[in-house]
Amino acid sequence: MRLKDRVAIVTGGSSGIGRGVCLEFAREGALVVVSDIREAPKKGRYHEQDTTTPTVEEIAKIGGRSHFVQADMADEGAVRNLVDEAVSTFGGLDIIVNNAGIHIPGDTQGLSTAQWDQVVAVNLRGPFLLTKYAVPHLEKSAAGRVIHIASVHSFGGGGGPAYAPAKAGIVNLTRDTAVELAGRGITANAVCPGYIETAIQDYLTPEQIEASREATPLPRFGRPRDIGRACVFFASDDAEWITGTALPVDGGWLAPIG
Numbered sequence: 001m002r003l004k005d006r007v008a009i010v011t012g013g014s015s016g017i018g019r020g021v022c023l024e025f026a027r028e029g030a031l032v033v034v035s036d037i038r039e040a041p042k043k044g045r046y047h048e049q050d051t052t053t054p055t056v057e058e059i060a061k062i063g064g065r066s067h068f069v070q071a072d073m074a075d076e077g078a079v080r081n082l083v084d085e086a087v088s089t090f091g092g093l094d095i096i097v098n099n100a101g102i103h104i105p106g107d108t109q110g111l112s113t114a115q116w117d118q119v120v121a122v123n124l125r126g127p128f129l130l131t132k133y134a135v136p137h138l139e140k141s142a143a144g145r146v147i148h149i150a151s152v153h154s155f156g157g158g159g160g161p162a163y164a165p166a167k168a169g170i171v172n173l174t175r176d177t178a179v180e181l182a183g184r185g186i187t188a189n190a191v192c193p194g195y196i197e198t199a200i201q202d203y204l205t206p207e208q209i210e211a212s213r214e215a216t217p218l219p220r221f222g223r224p225r226d227i228g229r230a231c232v233f234f235a236s237d238d239a240e241w242i243t244g245t246a247l248p249v250d251g252g253w254l255a256p257i258g
Contacts, residue, residue: 001027001028001029002028002029002232002235002236002237002238003025003028003029003030003095003232003235003236004028004029004030005029005030005031006029006030006031006094006095006141006143006235007030007031007033007086007087007090007091007092007093007094007095008025008030008031008032008033008094008095008096008097008235009033009035009082009083009086009093009095009096009097009130009134010022010025010032010033010034010035010097010099011035011036011071011073011082011096011097011098011099011100011126011130012035012036012073012099012100012101013032013034013035013036013055013099014034014036014037014038014039014040014041014042014054014055015036015041015042015048015051015198015199016042016048016196016198016199016200016224017099017149017193017196017198017224017227017228018034018036018055018097018099018100018149018224019041019051019055019058019224020223020224020225020226020227020228021097021099021224021227021228021231022034022055022059022066022228023055023058023059023062023224023225023228024225024228024229024231024232025095025228025231025232025235026059026062026064026065026066027062027064028232028236029064030064030095030235031065031066031090032059032064032065032066032067033066033067033068033069033082033085033086033089033090034054034055034056034059034066034067034068034069035068035069035070035071035082035100036068036070036071036100037070037071037072037100038070039054039055039056039068039070040054041053041054041055041199042199042200043199044198044199044200044201044202045199045202046197046201046202046204046206046209047197047198047199047201048197048198048199051199054068055068056068067085067086067089067090069081069082069085069086072122073100073121073122073125073126073127073129073130074118074121074122074125074126076129079126079129079130079133080129080133082130082133083130083133083134083137087137092137092140092141093134093137093138093141094138094141094143094144094145094235095143095144095145095147095235096130096131096134096138096145096146096147097147097148097149097231097235098126098127098130098131098146098147098148098149098170099149100122100126101122101123101149101167101200102118102119102122102123103119103159103160103163103200103203104118104119104160104162104163105160105203106160106161107160107161108161111160111161111162115162116161116162119160119162119163119166120162120165120166123162123163123166123167123170124166124169124170124173127148127170127173128173131146131173131177131188134146135181135184135186138181138184138186139181139184139185139186141186142185143235143237143240144181144184144185144186144187145186145187145188145189145234145235145239146174146177146181146186146187146188146189147188147189147190147191147231147234147235148170148171148173148174148188148189148190148191149170149190149191149193149227150167150168150170150171150174150190150191150192150193150246151163151164151167151170151192151193152192152193152194152248152250152253152254153167153168154167154168154170154171154190154192154246155168155171155192155248155254167192170190171190171192171246174188174189174190174244174245174246175188175244178243178244179244182243187234187239187240187242187243188243188244189234189239189242189243189244189245189246189247190245190246190247191227191230191231191234191246191247191249192246192247192248192249192250193222193226193227193249193250194216194222194248194249194250194251194253194254195209195212195213195215195216195221195222195250195251195253196221196222196223196224196226196227197221197222197223197224198224215253216250216251216252216253217251217252217253217255217256218251218252220251221251222249222250222251226249227249230247230249234247
């Protein structure tokens with residue numbers, strides 16, 4: 001087991017990518033703190049239609065140990081409490097995965113200022129806050145890891161005036177954090193998913209989904225497990241000399257020119 005007895009916080013862990021990361025970490029022996037705004041998983045129109053059980057129950061089924069903590073990542077007090085509860089429950093902290101994110105469709109004319117603030121608060125401010133409060137514990141670990149979930153939209157427009165800039169900010173936050181924490185032996189890396197089969201895709205139309213399928217060179221969409229395995233790598237000893245990177249896990253989405 002590559003992560004045996006390492007303590008990990010995974011935000012947005014009830015559904016989608018976060019759920020996939022939690023399960024893969026548990027399979028590798030990690031003690032997983034599952035955090036989300038609610039414990040019940042989301043059910044999607046296109047994907048995750050049959051997802052009903054909480055992530056902690058699924059982890060128990062495979063013999064893992066986990067603990068759920070409710071937290072709104074835009075709430076500084078809630079983020080501080082999340083770290084405190086993780087440490088008090090499992091005795092330390094080795095890994096954080098900043099996965100929680102939201103998307104509100106709209107352009108500059110349709111998206112309200114409050115909605116823009118909401119997206120940026122969860123998608124960019126939240127990862128800053130969790131990193132801020134986790135670092136004093138991560139530096140006590142022999143394998144401190146900061147992992148951010150960004151997006152292929154980090155590298156171009158098309159995701160909206162809040163989502164895409166926030167995800168681009170995550171990539172540069174990763175680099176800045178890597179420089180800051182290298183001397184303490186903590187690595188910081190980002191995973192940039194393409195189209196992943198999760199309930200967050202509900203805002204799309206069938207036509208838009210088909211366009212995404214055509215834009216993905218490999219012959220299937222991504223699954224939460226695909227992102228989970230990339231996170232396992234970054235969290236493991238195999239990646240102990242890798243920091244400041246942004247890894248696309250996108251089925252080749254970014255590969256074509258034009």
